[in-house]
Amino acid sequence: MLHYTEARQRVVSIVSRQRPALATETVPLAACAGRVQAVDVTADRDYPPFNRSTRDGYALRAADIASVPASLRRAGEVRAGEAFQGRVSQGECVQIMTGAPVPDGADAVVMIEQTEMKGDQVLVKRAVPAGANIVPRGSEARREEVLVTAGTPIAYPQISLLGQVGCAQVTVFRRPRVAVLSTGDEVVPVGDTPGPVQIRNSNSYSLAAQIVEFGGEPVLLGNARDEIKELERLVRRGLEEDLLVLTGGVSMGKYDLVEVVLRRLGAEFHFDEVAIRPGRPAVFATCCDKFVFGLPGNPVSTMVTFELFAAPALAILAGAPAPVLRFLKARLAAGVAQKTNLTMFLPARLEGEGSEVTVRAVSYQGSGDAVAVARADCYLVVPETVNQLEAGEWVDVLLRRG
Ligand code: AMP
Ligand code: MG
Helix, strand or coil, rough: CCCCHHHHHHHHHHHHHCCCCCCCEEEHHHHCCCCCCCCCCCCCCCCCCCCEEECCCECCHHHHCCCCCEEEEEEEECCCCCCCCEEEECEEEECCCCEECCCCCCEEEEEEHHEEEEEEEECCCCCCCCCCEEEEECCCCCCCCCEEECCCCCCCHHHHHHHCCCCCEEEEECCCCCEEEEECCEECCCCCCCCCCCCCCCCCHHHHHHHHHHEEEEEEEEEECCCCCHHHHHHHHCCCCCCCEEEEECCCCCCCCHHHHHHHCEEEECCECCCCCCCCCCEEECCCCCCEEEEECCHHHHHHHHHHHHHHHEEEEECCCCCCEEEEEEEECEECCCCCEEEEEEEEEEEEHHHHHHCEECCCCCCCCHHHHHHHEEEEEEECCCCCECCCCCCEEEECCC
């Protein structure tokens, strides 16, 4: 059985190799968070565009204040958005504000706190080296340098750069459309009142949220009964989109028909089992030139297997690099036992901050227990080789997205 890291790697290599050409579109800067940059964006000029003062103080020649206290003549001032007309000559200084361009002739800025003004004389009480409190022109980026590479997911730092270089409209990749198909005779729409042994289709909606988180556009196809004809019809419909994600119907039961239907449609299976709990029967296939994930229907299995296996496929189809699973090491607050030889993902909560972070598994009834996940904020990962984790041990924590 595949280790989850191998299964994930398989997804990444197959999807990267077979990714279709990606379409682009243009969106306003204010609407591009969460999108993926489609073209390289370069600096329109040097950054900073001038030698910028990082302090309120005095621009001067460092050599003039090599021995302090030193008295300099105040030759004027320069504010942000202004350029000083003239040069700073020997024995002079110019009062300067944060963000203002350093006047020619000056090579350092002394903070105002280290000075005293007496008439038009400024007494500098502390020496600074040349370059102090100045960010030189072009030191952050040179004109024409690529600032946001095609394929970069756009978050607020990229938005700042796009704004700085004047991209009011941003060329991004079109979001992949992800068909979501729930399966199961017991499943009813969330707006319905379920019978005593029916359950509502929550998976389609948790998946939709995860799909948005990883850059896709969910297309909810509802629920297919556990019946070949209906399932096949809806699977065919799902295969019209860029990616198809099914939930339920991938276990060993008599009415688990997802693999049967995919096989009828000529699917090539890349895996149909991974050594994890929850989520062991997860399926990854190619069918009619589209990628398909069949995720087990228990809500926690659906959530975990989406994040582990479907998310990297979606990210790559969205034009981004495969997301990196984010782990941290934390001390375990209370001991945990496990009896399987599968990697376990247990809903858990982080407590504390900084170097004092501990993690505590929350009360959990197994893969149907969405309540536990909602009370948790991460997964405690218990390796397949470990049967017992003791309180105080360093353990692996998977931070979840969304
Ligand atoms: P399955 O993977 O088809 O064996 O489904 C396992 C269990 O997951 C079912 O018995 C349901 O309790 C639950 N389940 C299946 N589909 C959904 C769904 N769309 N939303 C919420 N729970 C589901
Ligand atoms: Mg089912």
